[in-house]
Amino acid sequence: MKIFQKTAAVAAIALSLSAAAFAQSPSVDELYPHNFVTVQGGAQATFTNYKFTDLITPQFAVSVGRYFTPQFGVRLHAQGYEAKGGFDNLANNPAYKFKSITGNLDLLLNMSNIIFPHRTKHNWDWVLLAGFGINHSWDFGEYEDIIGAGYKGNIAAYNNRLYYDKRRGTYNGRLGTQLQYNLGRSFALSLEADANCKNDMFNLKVNECVDWQVAAFLGITYKFGMKKKPVPVPVVEEPVAEPVAPVEPAKPVVVEKKEDPKPVVVKEEPLNETFYYEIRLTDPQPQDLLEKISAWCKKYPGKTITISGYADKGTGNARVNARYAAQRADKVAKWLQKNGIAADRMTVESFGDKVQPFSENDRNRCVIVVGK
Helix, strand or coil, X not given: CHHHHHHHHHHHHHHHHHHHHCCCCCCHHHHXXXXXXXXXXXXXEEECCCCHHHHEEEEEEEEEEEECCCCEEEEEEEEEEEEEEECCCCCCCXXXXXXXXXXXXXXXXXXXXXXXXXXXXXXXXXXXXXEEEEEEEECCHHHHHHHHCCCHHHHHHHCCCECCCCCCCEEEEEEEEEEEEEECCCEEEEEEEEEEEECXXXXXXXXXXXXXXXXXXXXXXXXXXXXXXXXXXXXXXXXXXXXXXXXXXXXXXCCCCCCCCCCCCCCCCCCEEEEECCCCCCCCCCHHHHHHHHXXXXXXXXXXXXXXXXXCCCCCCHHHHHHHHXXXXXXXXXXXXXXXXXXXXXXXXXXXXXXXXXXXXXXXCEEEEEEC
C-alpha cells in the first residue's frame, strides 16, 4: 500500500509541474512516429470459482513499442510477479501463491487521434489495446504442500478436476484501455486497465472453464525517435534588378537659353513587406523588418498602411486559425504604435485561413504590410 501511495504522490507532483511547463503541447507532426519504453506497477485480481478478493496480488510490467502513425501502434508487454489460486471445496478453503509472468504482443489504437484527427492540443491520449500471448508459471511450493499434506483424502471430491504435471506454458488473451497524460515531448504518465483471459491450466487447476484476471497499472513512458523540432528559417526576398537602359551615343552640345530650374521630384519608395511564422507562433520576426516599416512610415507621414493577417489551411481548424491570424496582425500594429506610428494611419485586418495568398501552404502563416 505504501508503494502505491508514494507512486500516486509522485504522479500528482508531475502533473502539477507539467501543467505550467508544457502549457502548449507539441503538434502531431512533432510526435509521430516514435518509439517508447514503459514501466508500470499495480495489482491484479483472479476471477475463478474461488473468492476473488483473496486472490489479489501485486504486479509489475515493462513494455517496448512503436507508434507508426498518430492512430496505430504495437508493443511487446511483459507483466508478472505473484499470482494466486485456491480450493473452494477443501477444508478451510486453502489458497496458494505462485510466481507467474505473461508476455503479450498488443495492438494499440489511439482513439483521441482517430476521433479528433485535427486537434491542436495533445496533453491527453485515450488508447484501446488488444493482444495475445503466453503465460509461464513456477514456484508451486504452496500448491504442492496442500496436495501432499492433509488433503489427500479430499482430492477425490474434486472429481479429477485437479491438473498437475511439468507443463507451465499457457495462452493469454487481452483487452484493455489506457489513459495517458503527456508531459511534453518525451515523457508521459499512464493509467491502464486490462482484462486477461487465462488458459484453464494456468494455476495447475482444471475447472473446465477459462480463468479471468483484471489488472490495473500506473506507469511512466519515455518516448524517443521523434522528428527533431523544425528550426525557423527566415525568408529573405531577393531584390529584383531593374532593367538598365541602353547607353546612347553622345550628341552635339547645343547652347540654349537658360531657364529657371524645375523643382526636384523625389520618387516615392513602395512598401510591401511580409512576415512569416512557424505553427502557433504570433510574434513578428525579424526585428529589422519591423524597423524598416517604421522608418518608411516616418519618411512619408502622409501615407497609411494596411496590415493583413493570415493562417495556413493545412493545420488547425477555422476557429483556431482565425485567432492566430488576428493575433499576428495585431502584434505588428502594436509594435509600430509603440515606436511612434499613429494608430489612425493603420488599417488592421484578418482573413484566418479563408484567404491563402501563397500556393505553398506553410508560407500562408504570414502578415502582409502594404503602404498606400
